[in-house]
Every structure is written in C-alpha cells, then in structure tokens.
Amino acid sequence: MGKFKKIVASGLASFMLMTTAPVAIPALSHTTEVQAASLGQSLVDYGKKFMGVPYVFGGTTPRGFDCSGFTQYVYKNTAGIKLPRTADQQYKVGTAVSKSKLVPGDLVFFANTYKPGISHVGIYAGNNMVLNATTKQGIALVSLNNSYWGPKYAGAKRVVEYYDGFKDVTKNDPTYNAIMTLTDKNIIQGFDDYTFRPDQPVTRGQAAAIINRVLQQKPVVMSHFKDVPKMHRFAVDIAAIREAGIINGFPDKTFRPDEYMSRTEMAVIVQKAFELKLGNAGAASNPYAEIKNSYWAYEAIVTMSAIDKTGIFQTEKYYGDHRATREAFSAAIYNAMNAK
Incomplete structure (x- = not known):
C-alpha cells in the first residue's frame, strides 16, 4: 500500500484546485447511502x-x-x-x-x-x-x-451470481474488484436500493469523506469553511483533508461540498493523498495524446494510467474535464491503495 502523505498544497496545482472547481450544481438526491452488504x-x-x-x-x-x-x-x-x-x-x-x-x-x-x-x-x-x-x-x-x-x-x-454486491455492478465489470474491495472496507458505500450507481458523479464532500476513510485523519480545527457547519455529515473529513492539504477551499472561505469534481481534480488529490510518484519510466509512457507534459496536472493524470489495475484508465484520452464518477473514483482509490 502506498505511503499516505500529509502535505500543504502549494504552487500552481494548489491554485488550480481552489479556483477551477466545476460550476455549482444542486446537491445529490436524498436517497440514503448505506453500508454495502452483498x-x-x-x-x-x-x-x-x-x-x-x-x-x-x-x-x-x-x-x-x-x-x-x-x-x-x-x-x-x-x-x-x-x-x-x-x-x-x-x-x-x-x-x-x-x-x-x-x-x-x-x-x-x-x-x-x-x-x-x-x-x-x-x-x-x-x-x-x-x-x-x-x-x-x-x-x-x-x-x-x-x-x-x-x-x-x-x-x-x-440466481444473483452476477450481482454479488449491487444490482448495477456485475462480476464482468472491470472495476468489480475495486468497488467490492472498497465497499467491504467501508471506504465507499452503496445505496438503500442495493445499487452502487457507478456513473453518478462524486462531490467534493464525498471525495473528502472517501479519502479520509482510508487516511483516518483527525482535524485540529473543525470550522474552516462557512458552508460546512460542524453538524455536516462530512465536516470531520472535510476539515481533516483540508488540514492535510489534499483538498483546499476557495478564497471566499467556502468548501462547496456539493459541487462535483472533475477527473483532473480526482487525479491530483489521489496522487497527493497517497504520495504517488510517476517516475521516469511512467513519464515516458503517457498514453493520453491530449495531456502534454507542460500541463499542470500532467504527472497526476499519467499516474492514473501507470498504476491502473482495472483497465478503465487504459484509454487513448483521459477526459480530464469530465466529472469524476463513483466508478472512476473507486478505481483510482483502489489503484492507489495497491500501488508499489
């Protein structure tokens, strides 16, 4: 398992994570998230x-x-x-x-x-x-x-052989092992209708909670952001991840926990959280034609391919501006946890 990193973000990458978050979108539906059972x-x-x-x-x-x-x-x-x-x-x-x-x-x-x-x-x-x-x-x-x-x-x-955990995740899916491993460890959860909803996008608050379920960090201060009250369900995780420099807030002192996260932002925070290093060999094998080595998130994005054990990042394009889905985020966390 990769070594977890607690650092303060700096430079251009930190600036971009604070200022280029997706446009605000209404919060997810209130369907209850539950601990995943088979x-x-x-x-x-x-x-x-x-x-x-x-x-x-x-x-x-x-x-x-x-x-x-x-x-x-x-x-x-x-x-x-x-x-x-x-x-x-x-x-x-x-x-x-x-x-x-x-x-x-x-x-x-x-x-x-x-x-x-x-x-x-x-x-x-x-x-x-x-x-x-x-x-x-x-x-x-x-x-x-x-x-x-x-x-x-x-x-x-x-009868449910191909639906061992969720109705919408089968054993034939490339991310099956990643999703089931993370749900078994209570890192990410399913919903009360026994679905995982792999195509549903991940919010900034959910991303903080998922990462902190791995890192298990405890914050020193709970009131960093004016839009994350202490009673918010992800308040502890958001505060901890902010103090670790993994996901920062915005200049107006908000965190915007219900905004969705892009695949580029996903790559950057996962790389930071797990202290992933691409290395020279990985840098020479960039599979994404649209990601140039001068791009601010180049190393983080190419790392997603270099450590991928599921196959979903083995594509010709990375689509960094697209929203990070629950499936992609699960695969990224799973790959990072198993990176050497």
Whole structure:
C-alpha cells in the first residue's frame, strides 16, 4: 500500500484546485447511502422481517406465504428479480451450486416433502440455516442438519451470481474488484436500493469523506469553511483533508461540498493523498495524446494510467474535464491503495 502523505498544497496545482472547481450544481438526491452488504445478505435480511408470518398454501403476500410464494416475494421486492411461481419451476433457474459453496441468498431446494420430486424451496441464510415457509412455524429458520429437512435436501441455485454486491455492478465489470474491495472496507458505500450507481458523479464532500476513510485523519480545527457547519455529515473529513492539504477551499472561505469534481481534480488529490510518484519510466509512457507534459496536472493524470489495475484508465484520452464518477473514483482509490 502506498505511503499516505500529509502535505500543504502549494504552487500552481494548489491554485488550480481552489479556483477551477466545476460550476455549482444542486446537491445529490436524498436517497440514503448505506453500508454495502452483498445482495444475497440483503435478501436474507429482508426475508427475516417476515419471520412468524403464517404458512398459507398458495400464499404470496405478507398475510401468508407458501414456500415459493415467499422466495418469489423476497426476490422481487429486494432485488427486482422475478422468480417463477412454484418450487420446481424455480429449480430450473440460476446456476447450480454445491452445498459446501452456499452463500446467503442462494435458493435451497428440498424434495419429496408433500409430493414426489422438488417440492420445497427456501433462502440460504448462512451458518447452515435456511429461511423458509414452514407449515408449523410459518416463516422460520431451519437447519440443514434438521432430522426432517436434512435428508430431503435436493440442491441449490444461485440466481444473483452476477450481482454479488449491487444490482448495477456485475462480476464482468472491470472495476468489480475495486468497488467490492472498497465497499467491504467501508471506504465507499452503496445505496438503500442495493445499487452502487457507478456513473453518478462524486462531490467534493464525498471525495473528502472517501479519502479520509482510508487516511483516518483527525482535524485540529473543525470550522474552516462557512458552508460546512460542524453538524455536516462530512465536516470531520472535510476539515481533516483540508488540514492535510489534499483538498483546499476557495478564497471566499467556502468548501462547496456539493459541487462535483472533475477527473483532473480526482487525479491530483489521489496522487497527493497517497504520495504517488510517476517516475521516469511512467513519464515516458503517457498514453493520453491530449495531456502534454507542460500541463499542470500532467504527472497526476499519467499516474492514473501507470498504476491502473482495472483497465478503465487504459484509454487513448483521459477526459480530464469530465466529472469524476463513483466508478472512476473507486478505481483510482483502489489503484492507489495497491500501488508499489
């Protein structure tokens, strides 16, 4: 992991970060940001809210569920995934997974309960437990070692295989590892609708918070900026990052936490925060035709390509004037954390 730097910004780069921030844009929507959990765990957490709801044959609502009605309801309302209606039909979807590889959210199937063949389904909840609709207890957790359910285990299917963390980030995405690593470490978070929103731009306040979740710096003074009250959700992070010289304020004593950040500004602050050095070899391999070596942020931008482990900065143009998205910012932080 790169060595973190606490320096006071100076010279042209510092001036540009203070004076060339994007035009003010209204704050982001108020959809709640939450600690990212896997979508599978979110299915389990949502399903547990119905524990005790009675079993009703043919039931598909919280007034009463049968087994497949329960799994269908949970998948639809948590992940927006429409499962077939019956257990035997649900057994035909998804990817088969062995019992030893079960993860929360997997569909677990049982055979020969009230009829021959696949006849019951539940949601794997971890620790060898299955959340399902039972005739006696209603929605309840049962053990796969249970004397009744154990012998009737018939297999499992993973329906959310490509949505291991968020509905809009798949395992095929080049930034998947970066995003999941940062969310697992609580450095960046997802939203309460189980999306990551990779194309959503990053604000100056969010950038300060994300970086300080890595640096863990504590500010000496909390009241640097007139538009960041002490009760602001990013107040501590903004003050700490300002004192470290990583993101500065403006001449009018504002920080403008809701303004979006450009990709050029992203490169400069990430380089500062992690004390990244391009070196002669990197300087000779500038892939961006529009970035000349006389440009004030040349080294920071070319560094984004030099340390890139995701591939999203391996492009012919850098597009420095574009807004830094949550995906790009996550990749930049991930790359910096793993830079040697």
